[in-house]
Amino acid sequence: MTMNEKKKNESTRTTQQLKKLAQEIRVNIVDCIGSIGVGHIGGCLSIADVLAVLYGKHMRINPSDPQLDGRDRLVCSKGHAGPAIYSALAAKGYFDKAELKTLNKGGTKLPSHCDMNKTIGVDMTTGSLGQGLSCAVGMAIGSKIRNDGSYIYAIVGDGESQEGQIWEAAMLAAHKKLDNLIVFTDYNHMQIDGTIEEINDIAPLDKKWSAFGFRVFSIDGHDVDAIDATISRAKKSTAKPIMIILNTIKGKGISFVEGAKVGCHSMPLSAEQCELAKKEILAQAII
Amino acid sequence: MKYQMLKDMLMRDIYVDFIREQIKSGDKVVALEADLAKCSGMIALQKEFPDRVINTGIAEQNMASVAAGLAAYGFIPFIHSFGPFVTRRICDQIMISICYAKQNVKIIGSDPGITAELNGGTHMPFEDIGVLRSIPDILIYEPTDNVEFKKILPQILAHVGPVYVRMYRKVPPSVYDENKDETFNLFKAKVIREGSDVTIIASGIMVAESLEAAKMLEAINISAEVIASPIIKPLDTETIIKSLKKTKAAVTAENHNVCGGLRSAVSEVIVENYPVPLRCVGVKEKFGEVGKQAYLKTAFSLNAIDIMSAAKEVLTNK
């Protein structure tokens, strides 16, 4: 085997692993939300692929030492995607998969919205939209002071980006030249009351972020290779914080959820639907 | 169409129906939403009257000050979001753009306290009343049930000045019989059960629990008077003190932190006017958490039995 072939084989293996992890995360999301019968399924499924790439490859973390000093951190600023984070954490072995089925039950460690004091592996408490990105900026500044070389990742919603605080955070991040801050926008074009374009349009999003001093990438948010390659490029970039716009589909991976369009923000999931959904996810060939 | 009894309606529908009437019959009322029109039911009106229902997207602070601008232009804006996002999140905008600037904006916060259920701690306001109560001029009103809410809404509109409404979204417990011609005054509390040993002062979903507690107390020969106090600011001092002069013991019951809410308001009034022992039922300096209402009621000790215990205890201090 030539060097090139070896490299190619290795990268195919990585792609397959990441796709498999994304698949596992999606199945976990269905189990998690299905266990209580209703939840924010759409915005969980739209970030499954980026979570697979972060947890499967890029984040410097250790599931058996969740509080590891100088670890990379992820702030899910769109806190209602808690079940997606829990699904990734369970896949990585932070806790038992059976625990996913305690979502939102009285006394649970897995509340609908991310809570750093309740869930092992969750790096920030979110749920009141607009605040998480500022918290990530604080962490990125902290990492610069400590000089620990960590990366701080944040995921914001496109609807969430209507909050003024997002742009206050953006301005400071660029001013502080936080090149250790990598932010993703889940650009699924949907919020609760309608499409982003109907309610309060945030376009042109790429131009806004570059005007705010970010280095901006815009990619297919369901292409694990593209996400992987872009994060690698982002890590090499200096002097500017990074915005990776993930062009996504709300509800991605389950056709009846995708088909519900704006209605998939929060929707009921029956036991039969869960079975159907898992079948569909697992039927996706991994190439 | 079959007539729907008020007690079977979602409380949010009473709000939306009222706004629809106002938009149809007048040119002053506008409704603002911050991406929760689907949750308030206002989404229907947004389609029907796109000029009069303004959705700012997820930007509550902006919504509050935009409403103040509309008010300065002669409109009467009603703004809505979940309770925490339309109070603590926008406290300074309420203070400055609305109250200090004396703008006539009505604030509707949905899912008070534990009724936020599965949305959990971030969405579960136990502090909204406390946050707003120290701002001059604002009225704070928590509907007792649908019958009362329907009759109070026109008074909220007629009142010139900011009003915060702590609105339940689903079907609330029913307290008043809609077939009786009961009258309500926005500024008045109401004695809804007479008694002589202890006065229970309650708001929101805790009124029904208090009536339940009063029945349980009766079975052990304690006569409890129950006052529904939907108006928390300004408190109806007259009705409360009159009752306490008779019973000489008070229990407050609220779906809110006891620090800053109804218990605080009642304490202030009785200490100055007619000191009597008081015990409180409410959230005791805790943050919210996820769960269904039945679980949360027990987790935060908000059941009739807790009111009964408080009443028994306060009697030993008489």
Ligand SMILES: Cc1ncc(C[n+]2csc(CCOP(=O)(O)OP(=O)(O)O)c2C)c(N)n1
């Ligand atoms: C401050 C605040 N306002 C309102 C809400 C209620 N809320 C929860 S999710 C949501 C819509 C979010 O849309 P988006 O950011 O696009 O999320 P996604 O499409 O990724 O689910 C809203 C309005 C909230 N959680 N926080």
Ligand SMILES: [Mg+2]
């Ligand atoms: Mg969205």
